Amino acid sequence: MRLPHVLASAAVSIDGFLDDDTPERLVLSGPADLDRVDAERAGVDAILVGGDTVRADDPRLLVRSPQRRADRLARGLRPSPLRVVLSSRPVAPDARVLTEGRELADTVVLCGPPDEVLDRLAAHGVVRLMIEGGARVHRDFLAAHAVDELQLAIAPRLVGAGPRFTGVPLQGHLVETRRVEQDVLLRYRFGDADTRWLAEACSLAERCPPSASAFSVGCVVVAADGTVLATGHSRRDDVLDHAEEVALRDLDHADPRLPGATIYTSLEPCGQRASRPTTCTQHILDAGVGRVVMAWREPPLFVGTPSGAARLAEAGVEVIERPEFVELARRPNLHR
Numbered sequence: 153m154r155l156p157h158v159l160a161s162a163a164v165s166i167d168g169f170l171d172d173d174t175p176e177r178l179v180l181s182g183p184a185d186l187d188r189v190d191a192e193r194a195g196v197d198a199i200l201v202g203g204d205t206v207r208a209d210d211p212r213l214l215v216r217s218p219q220r221r222a223d224r225l226a227r228g229l230r231p232s233p234l235r236v237v238l239s240s241r242p243v244a245p246d247a248r249v250l251t252e253g254r255e256l257a258d259t260v261v262l263c264g265p266p267d268e269v270l271d272r273l274a275a276h277g278v279v280r281l282m283i284e285g286g287a288r289v290h291r292d293f294l295a296a297h298a299v300d301e302l303q304l305a306i307a308p309r310l311v312g313a314g315p316r317f318t319g320v321p322l323q324g325h326l327v328e329t330r331r332v333e334q335d336v337l338l339r340y341r342f343g344d345a346d347t348r349w350l351a352e353a354c355s356l357a358e359r360c361p362p363s364a365s366a367f368s369v370g371c372v373v374v375a376a377d378g379t380v381l382a383t384g385h386s387r388r389d390d391v392l393d394h395a396e397e398v399a400l401r402d403l404d405h406a407d408p409r410l411p412g413a414t415i416y417t418s419l420e421p422c423g424q425r426a427s428r429p430t431t432c433t434q435h436i437l438d439a440g441v442g443r444v445v446m447a448w449r450e451p452p453l454f455v456g457t458p459s460g461a462a463r464l465a466e467a468g469v470e471v472i473e474r475p476e477f478v479e480l481a482r483r484p485n486l487h488r
């Protein structure tokens with residue numbers, strides 16, 4: 153996977169349109185979904201839109217919730233992510249991305265094909281990017297195979313005519329469906345199985361309740377046929393919870409799919425642990441999961457003891473490390 157990790161987010165009507173064909177701004181999804189999008193915004197380093205979206209909708213592209221702004225500040229980030237406008241011409245000086253919220257976020261205007269734009273953002277330290285449209289920008293990034301995750305909120309109305317992102321043949325994989333009041337959220341991922349599930353584990357790590365001292369980790373347990381058996385993240389049910397521990401807690405250890413399953417985790421499973429008697433390495437061995445794919449290895453906490461990965465490998469578990477995911481896995485731990 154290349155950086156930044158790209159989340160494309162859009163609201164569509166039942167008939168698949170992003171807007172109607174009138175000049176007025178059409179807000180398709182309801183307040184609960186707008187708040188969900190606000191939470192996603194708070195979890196990225198930059199938000200990107202096309203020049204026509206700025207001209208048509210005049211968005212501010214800011215995190216709205218004061219609490220989410222404060223949480224970002226506490227982590228050493230700007231209160232709101234960098235605002236990126238893709239355009240071959242200057243943005244109108246009275247556009248709200250330039251005039252509003254300057255104390256909260258910067259705005260840059262970029263021009264160029266998706267690969268170049270992503271390289272430039274990565275060089276500026278953007279690890280997670282959110283693309284909020286419009287149609288052409290979504291289409292171009294999907295066609296360039298530059299989208300890792302697509303979040304589509306389907307609003308309960310028909311629009312009849314307007315922009316839509318047709319014309320890109322691409323196979324996605326459904327990772328979640330969620331009802332958000334009157335809207336339905338569909339989450340899709342793209343890419344090969346190991347890439348999409350490890351990226352999903354890293355995204356789940358962003359959901360961890362904040363902690364000044366403990367790691368924020370995400371994990372997904374996937375059967376050989378691609379069925380998601382369980383997911384977990386640090387401190388999900390209790391402050392001492394580890395991601396792998398809570399995911400495996402949800403599973404019946406007699407499930408015949410576990411030996412053929414893979415556990416994807418953003419951090420190497422712990423091999424030594426002070427908080428509870430059983431390490432995640434031991435939980436994985438007890439559950440009989442046959443394969444572990446991980447993003448990030450920390451130097452061992454206790455010198456001279458074998459790491460979790462080493463113990464798993466010794467016990468016959470296939471262990472795969474994907475170092476190109478390290479920055480994505482580290483992102484929710486930047487305060488450490």
Ligand SMILES: NC(=O)c1ccc[n+]([C@@H]2O[C@H](COP(=O)([O-])OP(=O)(O)OC[C@H]3O[C@@H](n4cnc5c(N)ncnc54)[C@H](OP(=O)(O)O)[C@@H]3O)[C@@H](O)[C@H]2O)c1
Binds near residue numbers: 161203263285286
């Ligand atoms: N429902 C939703 O979630 C949602 C979200 C956002 C927008 N929308 C709707 O989508 C519509 C706008 O979509 P759209 O397809 O017309 O436009 P768009 O994708 O917002 O913007 C396209 C324009 O951006 C500039 N651009 C795009 N890629 C570029 C690149 N790589 N380098 C430089 N410039 C680039 C070009 O214009 P210039 O170079 O001339 O600037 C291009 O014409 C509006 O109706 C809006 O309401 C809906």
Ligand SMILES: [Zn+2]
Binds near residue numbers: 394422425431432433
């Ligand atoms: Zn652990």
